[in-house]
Amino acid sequence: ISLFAAAILLHANEPYEITVASSAFEITEKQAPFSTEIFTADDIKKSNASTVYEFLNEQSSVNVMPSSGNIYAQKIDMRGFGITDGYQNIVVVVDGQRMNNIDMTTQLLSSIPLDTIEQIEIIKGSGSVKFGDGATAGVINIITKGKYQNKLTAFAGSNNSNEISLMLGYNTDKFIINGLLDESKTDGNRLISADGQTDNKSQKVGKLGVEIFPTDELELRANISKTKIENKYANGMTKASFDSDPSGIGMADWASQYYSENLIEIKNNSFGATYYLNSKNKILFDTINEDKTNDFITWKSDYETSQKNLQYNFKTDSVKMALGGNIVDAKRIGSANETTKENSGYFASVEALLSDVATFNIGVRSEIINYNYKSMTQNLSKDEKLKAYEIGYNQILNANSSFFINYNKAFQAPDIDRFFTYNFGTSAYEFNGYIQPSTSKTINLGFNDFRKDNKLKITFFQSELENEIYYYSNGPWSGLNTNIDESSKYGLEFFDRYKINDIFFASLNYSYVIAKIDSEDEGGGAYNDKTMPGVSRHNATINFGGDYEKTSFILSHKYKSEAYNSEDFSNSATQKQKAYNSTNLSMKHKVSNNLEIFANINNMFDVPNGFWVRNDTIFPTDFERTYFVGLNATF
Numbered sequence: 285i286s287l288f289a290a291a292i293l294l295h296a297n298e299p300y301e302i303t304v305a306s307s308a309f310e311i312t313e314k315q316a317p318f319s320t321e322i323f324t325a326d327d328i329k330k331s332n333a334s335t336v337y338e339f340l341n342e343q344s345s346v347n348v349m350p351s352s353g354n355i356y357a358q359k360i361d362m363r364g365f366g367i368t369d370g371y372q373n374i375v376v377v378v379d380g381q382r383m384n385n386i387d388m389t390t391q392l393l394s395s396i397p398l399d400t401i402e403q404i405e406i407i408k409g410s411g412s413v414k415f416g417d418g419a420t421a422g423v424i425n426i427i428t429k430g431k432y433q434n435k436l437t438a439f440a441g442s443n444n445s446n447e448i449s450l451m452l453g454y455n456t457d458k459f460i461i462n463g464l465l466d467e468s469k470t471d472g473n474r475l476i477s478a479d480g481q482t483d484n485k486s487q488k489v490g491k492l493g494v495e496i497f498p499t500d501e502l503e504l505r506a507n508i509s510k511t512k513i514e515n516k517y518a519n520g521m522t523k524a525s526f527d528s529d530p531s532g533i534g535m536a537d538w539a540s541q542y543y544s545e546n547l548i549e550i551k552n553n554s555f556g557a558t559y560y561l562n563s564k565n566k567i568l569f570d571t572i573n574e575d576k577t578n579d580f581i582t583w584k585s586d587y588e589t590s591q592k593n594l595q596y597n598f599k600t601d602s603v604k605m606a607l608g609g610n611i612v613d614a615k616r617i618g619s620a621n622e623t624t625k626e627n628s629g630y631f632a633s634v635e636a637l638l639s640d641v642a643t644f645n646i647g648v649r650s651e652i653i654n655y656n657y658k659s660m661t662q663n664l665s666k667d668e669k670l671k672a673y674e675i676g677y678n679q680i681l682n683a684n685s686s687f688f689i690n691y692n693k694a695f696q697a698p699d700i701d702r703f704f705t706y707n708f709g710t711s712a713y714e715f716n717g718y719i720q721p722s723t724s725k726t727i728n729l730g731f732n733d734f735r736k737d738n739k740l741k742i743t744f745f746q747s748e749l750e751n752e753i754y755y756y757s758n759g760p761w762s763g764l765n766t767n768i769d770e771s772s773k774y775g776l777e778f779f780d781r782y783k784i785n786d787i788f789f790a791s792l793n794y795s796y797v798i799a800k801i802d803s804e805d806e807g808g809g810a811y812n813d814k815t816m817p818g819v820s821r822h823n824a825t826i827n828f829g830g831d832y833e834k835t836s837f838i839l840s841h842k843y844k845s846e847a848y849n850s851e852d853f854s855n856s857a858t859q860k861q862k863a864y865n866s867t868n869l870s871m872k873h874k875v876s877n878n879l880e881i882f883a884n885i886n887n888m889f890d891v892p893n894g895f896w897v898r899n900d901t902i903f904p905t906d907f908e909r910t911y912f913v914g915l916n917a918t919f
Contacts, residue, residue, distance in 0.1 A: 304405055311635070315643050317676025317688040318410035319422075319728050319743040321345060321779060321793075325402050325429065330829070331838065332870035332882055334439070334447065334912070336393040336401070336426075342840050342868060344406060345777060345795050345823060346424070349895050352544065353474070353517040353903045356394040356487055363408060363421045363745065364773040364799030366818035367895070368850040369754060373421040373696055373722075375411065379428055379507075380593055381554065381572045384418055386614040386625040387585075388701040389578065395489055395511040395550065397466045399437065399451060402429045408777065409726040409745050412672035412694035413647035416610065416629045419672075420694045420724040420749070430495065431455050432462040439882070439914020443482075445470035447914075458498070464491040473908060474518040475533045476543035483516045483543060503558040513548040522900040523859055530892050530904035539582065547579040568595045589614040604635040616700060621659040623700045628652045633674075641680040648673050653697045653721075664703075666718050670695040684735050690728040697721045698753055702765040720751040720767050741779035748772050756806045757851045757898075770802040771816065791827040801853065810854040818850040818861065834874040841867045849896035861896040865889075866906050883913045 302313045302322045313322055321344055333339035337358045341348035347361040347370070361370025376383040376391040383391040404426055411423035432453030440446040447468035454461050472483035493507040519534030519542055533542055556570035569592075576587040595608035609630035616623045633647030649672040657664040676690035698719050705716045730743040749771045757763035775797035783789045799816035822845040829838040844864040848855050867889055872882040886909070887893075893906040 302403075304407075311643075314680065314686050314732055314734055315678050317643065317645055317678040318690045318692075319408040319730055319741070319745070319777060321406040321408075321741075323404040323406075328398060328401055328404070330831075330836065332872055332884055333398060334884070336396050336398055336404075339398060339404075340424075342842060343793075343825065343827075344404075345408075345779070345793050345825070346406060347820070347823060347844065350517075350903070350905050351390050352520070353483070353895075353905060354515055354544075355517075356485060356513050356515055356548075357390045357392055358394075359390050360393075360424075361421075361818075362406075363747065363795075364775065364797040364816060364819045365421050365752075366799070366816055366850065368818050370421065372418060372699065372753070374424060375415040375417075375419045375422075376424045376426070377415065378426045379554075380556070380570045381552075381574075381591060382415075382612060385587075385699070386589075386623075387616060387699050392511070392513070392548070392550070394487060394513070395509075396426060396428075397449060397451075397464060397489060399435065399449065400428045400432065400464060400491075401426055403427045408743070409728045409747065410674060410676075410690060410692050412692055413631050413633055413649045413674045414606075414608070416631075416649055416651050416672065417627050417653065417670075417695065417697050420696050420722060420747075429453075429462075431460045432464065434919050436917045436919070437914065439912045441884075441912025442908075442910035443471045443473050445910075445912060458496065460495040462491070462493045464489065466490075472516065473910075474531050474904065476516060476518050478533065483518045485515045485517075486513070488512045501560045505554075505556045507552070507554045509550075509552045511548070511550040511552075513546075515548070516543055516545045518543045520897060520901040520903045523902060524900075526892070526894055526902045526904060530894065530907040535901070541581065545581050547577070549577045549579075551575045564599050566597050568597070569593065584619065586617040587615065588617070602637045606633045607631070621657065623658075624654070624656045625697075625700055626654040627697070628654075631672075643678040644676070646675045651695075655700065655703070655718075657700070657703070657715075662715070664715070668697055668721055670697065670721055670723075685731070685733045688728070688730045688732075690726075690730075692724075692726045692728070694724045694726070695721050696724075696753065698765070702753060705764050716765050719753065719765055722749060722751045722753050722767070724749045737783040739779075739781045741777070743777040743779075744775075745777070746772070746774040754853075755851075756853075766806055768801055768804045768811075770804075771800060772802055773797065773799045773816075787832050788828070788830045791825075791829075793825040795823045797821060797823070804853075807854060810856075814853060814855045815848060817848040817852045817855075820844040820847045820861075820864075835871070837869070837871045839867070839869050841865070849898055851898045857899050859896060859899045862894060864893050864906075865891045866893065867891075878918045880916045881914070882916070883911070885909065885911045 304311050304316050331343050337348050340346045348358050349367045350358045359367050359371045361367045365373045371390050408422040412419040415423050432451040435451045437449040449466040452463040466489040469486035474483045476483050489511050491509040496504040521534045552574045554572040558568050560566045572591040574589040578585050590613045592611045598605045612627040614625050629651030631649040635645040651670050653668040655666045673693040678688040680686045703716050724747050726747040728745045733740040751767035752771045756766050778794040781791045799819040801811045801814045804811040824843045827840045846863045847861040849861050866887045868886045870884045874880045887906050890909045895903040
């Protein structure tokens with residue numbers, strides 16, 4: 285009996301050899317000396333997912349959970365860092381732009397329409413040499429399409445949810461131009477007031493991009509985009525209220541509000557160029573500027589971020605080399621203060637073909653982080669100098685199989701929010717004190733086996749961390765940001781897909797993770813040798829699908845075992861994070877060459893899922909059966 289496979293969802297006759305772009309230079313998946321999950325545009329299309337978050341949750345090993353119920357700003361986690369802070373240990377990159385923020389705002393992946401994506405690369409326990417700060421768990425690299433398909437998508441479903449998206453693309457031998465308009469909204473599924481108001485939400489995205497090829501050696505690219513998100517999300521609720529009705533009104537917060545509301549507006553522009561010196565040398569340059577406003581009920585912040593990336597690639601028949609540098613200059617402007625974080629890093633990476641079947645790579649990165657905080661009464665600054673290393677080896681065993689071993693040293697510099705704590709008594713932020721950067725040392729040991737009807741990946745990993753960053757809570761409205769002295773994470777990742785016959789396939793993506801607090805002085809030793817809260821030991825995504833003539837379907841199930849609630853570092857709380865279960869069915873039918881219809885049912889068995897922050901503070905998520913139906917029209 286063959287092993288079930290991970291949700292790669294490839295056509296049977298397509299090659300399994302996919303090029304990975306997340307390393308310093310392109311490399312085939314079988315040769316990669318690190319753990320990967322690669323999803324192509326075809327995989328994304330077959331999944332019938334409607335958002336990046338939905339796709340990652342249903343098809344990958346990444347854990348996804350709405351941030352306090354906010355579906356447009358969801359948290360992501362992998363390899364046992366926990367859903368609370370895991371997103372800060374993953375670098376998310378879209379076409380070279382870092383999506384990580386300088387404060388505790390999550391990466392806004394909802395602003396990336398799923399239909400625009402060509403490939404998603406999940407690099408686990410690696411990537412720190414090229415991407416630097418925050419890649420302690422790994423990297424999610426998203427590459428969008430060169431030319432958009434001319435396509436109109438529309439769907440509607442539960443809770444008066446609907447979306448309409450228009451993609452346009454045109455190309456000649458000398459240029460490509462793309463345009464996108466996307467709008468979605470929902471009435472929401474939770475009450476936020478006694479008069480029947482619900483947590484309604486909406487998002488609008490517009491994008492225009494162009495690529496120009498003035499000569500055979502030169503590629504120029506430019507993009508502008510704008511995103512607007514209006515969002516209401518209900519507060520957490522007690523367990524008794526959750527068990528009675530998870531769609532009900534939550535608890536009042538410290539300001540006597542039953543919900544949060546915010547408006548996010550993002551304006552982005554970028555310019556880049558690739559110049560091919562010859563067949564063996566090329567230079568890549570990109571500059572990206574972003575202005576963002578995050579406006580809540582009680583406070584507002586403006587953000588200005590500038591990114592510059594420069595990379596030189598050189599290759600011969602047996603050696604590939606990449607040299608590069610990155611500068612990220614980010615600023616948050618509040619009503620009475622201004623905080624900046626500037627990252628300046630450079631790296632070098634070399635890959636050598638030792639023989640026809642053996643590949644060796646080594647890389648190093650140095651990065652300087654400058655912090656500055658200015659207010660009417662304070663002017664604080666701090667510098668950090670950090671390094672990352674990586675060394676890996678891949679041995680091709682035969683035509684189908686390969687083995688790899690990889691060592692990675694990574695770091696996470698604190699975001700600017702970690703230096704401050706909110707005082708609910710004075711309604712003001714107070715200086716928390718500078719905290720140490722987190723560092724990790726990770727070993728990956730993996731095996732790949734790629735065949736026509738089966739794709740298998742197995743990875744064992746172990747990470748040792750110093751100064752892992754977390755929030756020490758000593759009450760519902762009090763605590764401080766600090767470091768865990770020593771912690772560790774280890775486990776097994778299993779990723780495999782089996783094509784049953786010309787119609788059906790089955791798949792499994794499973795991870796077993798143990799995350800431990802080895803020693804920590806906060807809590808008077810009560811945290812020593814405890815399990816990291818918010819980390820499920822067992823995580824699985826199971827798929828069964830088929831494609832017959834004009835109709836296809838996927839039946840999937842996502843499972844995450846119970847865990848300690850996200851603030852239970854002493855493992856002593858009476859309420860645990862409940863196991864997550866969601867079974868989803870999607871179907872698609874091709875009516876003609878230019879028209880297809882689709883339908884999805886999510887959480888078919890109406891399982892009441894939620895996110896446990898602490899005892900009697902639960903944020904319901906994916907707690908009811910929902911559906912949507914829609915169409916795709918190409919022209």
